[in-house]
Amino acid sequence: MTVVQPARAVLTECVRTATSAPSLHNSQPWRFRVHGARIDVYADPARRLDVLDPDGREQLISVGAALFTLRLAIRSSGFRSYQALFPEPARPGLVARVTVTGRYPVSTAVEALASAVPYRHTNRTPFALTPVPPAAMDLLQDAARREGAVLAVARPAGRDAILRLARSADQWLHERPGYRGELARWTGGGARRDGVPPTAAGPADALGAMPIRNLAGCSTASRPTGAFEPHPTIVVLATMGDHRQDWLRAGQALQRVLLTATWQGLATTPISQPIEMPAARRRLIDPGSGLSAQMVIRVGYGSLTGRSPRRPLSEVLLPARRTPRAVAHASAVPISDRTSRG
Numbered sequence: 001m002t003v004v005q006p007a008r009a010v011l012t013e014c015v016r017t018a019t020s021a022p023s024l025h026n027s028q029p030w031r032f033r034v035h036g037a038r039i040d041v042y043a044d045p046a047r048r049l050d051v052l053d054p055d056g057r058e059q060l061i062s063v064g065a066a067l068f069t070l071r072l073a074i075r076s077s078g079f080r081s082y083q084a085l086f087p088e089p090a091r092p093g094l095v096a097r098v099t100v101t102g103r104y105p106v107s108t109a110v111e112a113l114a115s116a117v118p119y120r121h122t123n124r125t126p127f128a129l130t131p132v133p134p135a136a137m138d139l140l141q142d143a144a145r146r147e148g149a150v151l152a153v154a155r156p157a158g159r160d161a162i163l164r165l166a167r168s169a170d171q172w173l174h175e176r177p178g179y180r181g182e183l184a185r186w187t188g189g190g191a192r193r194d195g196v197p198p199t200a201a202g203p204a205d206a207l208g209a210m211p212i213r214n215l216a217g218c219s220t221a222s223r224p225t226g227a228f229e230p231h232p233t234i235v236v237l238a239t240m241g242d243h244r245q246d247w248l249r250a251g252q253a254l255q256r257v258l259l260t261a262t263w264q265g266l267a268t269t270p271i272s273q274p275i276e277m278p279a280a281r282r283r284l285i286d287p288g289s290g291l292s293a294q295m296v297i298r299v300g301y302g303s304l305t306g307r308s309p310r311r312p313l314s315e316v317l318l319p320a321r322r323t324p325r326a327v328a329h330a331s332a333v334p335i336s337d338r339t340s341r342g
Contacts (some may be wrong), residue, residue, distance in 0.1 A: 005037040006100055010077055015039065016313050018070035020117055021255055023062035024049060024272065025186035025215070026196050026308040030066045033318040041067050041096040042318075049186075051178045052276050057247050060095065061294060064251020065258075067096050068147065069117060072259075075335045076114035080104040085245050095248060110335065116262040121307045123267035124202025124212050126228040127300030136264045137233075140299070143260040144237060149253035150291060154234040162234050162274065162284060162296060166211035169277035187215045192309070199306030202226075210298075211273055233299045234271075238285050242292035250294035257297070267302030270295055 015032045023029060029047035033040045041063065048059045067083065074081045079100045087097040137153055144151035154162055173179050186195040201216040203226035210228040237254055239246040254270075261268050274280040274296055284293035 006077070006079055008034060010079075011039055011074070011100075012313070012317065014070055014073035014077060015317055017073035017117060018066045019310050019313070019316055020120070021062070021066035021069045022120075022122060022258065022270065023065065024053060024058045025183075026194055027059075027062065027186060028194050028311050028316070029059045030063045031316050031318055032070075034320060038097055038099040039070065040094055041070065041098065042093050043095050045093065049182055051176060051182045052173070052272075057294075058272065058275070060244055060247035061251035061254060063095055064248040064253075065255035066251075067098070067248065068252035068255040070098055071252075071335050072110070072114055072117070074098065074100060075104070075110050076106055078103055078106055085248055095244075112263055113256075113259050116259045120258050120262040120268075121305070122200070122269055123302040123305050124200070124215075124269055125302055125305050126203075126205075126226045127232065127267060127298070127302045129229055130301050132233045132266065132299055132301075136261075136266060137235075137299075139260050139264060140235065140257050143256040144253045147253035147256050148239070148249045149294070150238045150240075151253075151257060152236045152238060152285070154236065156231070159232065159234045162236070163209060163211065163232075165274040165277075165280040165283060166271050166296065167208075169273040169280045170211045170213065172277050172280075173273060183213075183215070193311045193315075194309065196308055197306065200308050202305070211271060212269070213273065229300060235297050235299060236284055236293050237295040237297065238289075238291035238293050240291060246292065247294065254295055254297075261299060265301070266299055269298040271298055272296070 011034050015034065018032070019028065027047045027049060029044045031042040031044050043056070043059055043063050048056055053059055071081060071083060080102050081098050081100045084097045086092070086095060088094055141151045187201065188195070196215045198216050202212050203224040204212060204214065205228040206225040209230070210232065214223060216223055237250060237257065239250050258268050272295065274284060275293060281293055284296065285291045
């Protein structure tokens, strides 16, 4: 395979773009290393949330979201790349290797998706009563399929059941030892460049129906409330398997869905509580489907909200090492140029 090496500054800027990806509590659990024409992507074990995510599933979903953003940034820079997931079994912390394989024209579809990156952020505020058009939902489902995942739209009865599960899971999590301390670690704001600041935390639902996690760093009694939409649009992202590779793919599908939603003018809120409670997670998808639920997402039209900060590049970009003689063979298809428009 012929390897075309872009300027290091180009790949460094692609890494910077990748760090804008979403992550659990804005923990940003990723690290990168540039070797010539390739970028290695690592999961940072120090940033895994042990109470919420004991198996590291949500961490790998977060890293997968950054991996897709990295691939998209490379593609929008005029290069084509391939990815290999877990390229070195002896190094489980090395979760992916992205290798640039040549120049390639940038399509308008790629430009449109890449343009959504700086505008994508989690919106935890009430959404408008305007329903999401079927054409927009088709685009979101197509985005998930392109990354090997399934996006199921909940019907009214299923939506209400999912929200009940989410509320129960939220209560169950609050009763777990260490949960409150872990939550406090990643909330509250200040001068830090990670975690969720109060400006991005969002209010509680005045009617108690929408399970918005309390990230405001305040007591339940003093937390602001808002009137949330009574019939939200809820979707469930799922994969055929439930292993480390599937979690990475789920993260890539999640980010592609979120960016597609942003491109369509939609706001999104990942609802992870029912995914973090094993009993609730098993009930999110029909067991006969063979699918494993990986994330619940609320979709709608929202107002502008605060954004979460990002760590400086110096904290996530590792120093270069000697490039090995052999480069792992690519194992995944590149980002498709064909993106439907709504």
